[in-house]
Amino acid sequence: MTPKPRLTGEPIMRILCKKTDNLVGFLYQWNNGDLQPAWLDDALADVRYEPISDAA
Template sequence: MGRHQRHDQFDTFGKGDRKKREQARAIKRVRDRDTREIVGYLYEWNTGQLNVMWTGDVRTNVVYE
């Protein structure tokens, strides 16, 4: 299983909203900026929160497609 980005880094809801995360769907590929290799996927939860699931180590030099 891949590593997940901390949810608060992509949290699109305010602190008062407490809807339970139940389902997520992949909405974008995360690619290494230089090699264009897929290094993860961006998921959107039913709450509106966004998280990255990495296929390996967390990367910093990426693009979302």
């Protein structure tokens, strides 16, 4: 973590289950550079990340 406060964040990646390809969350990048997953339900270990721009 950086000492600069988190003020704004935007989703930069979709988090998908490797087994089912279901959307399970989003990866956010904050204004201070921190990355944080936001899970739709419980956190999973077997996931892959897909850039938001690829999903459109």
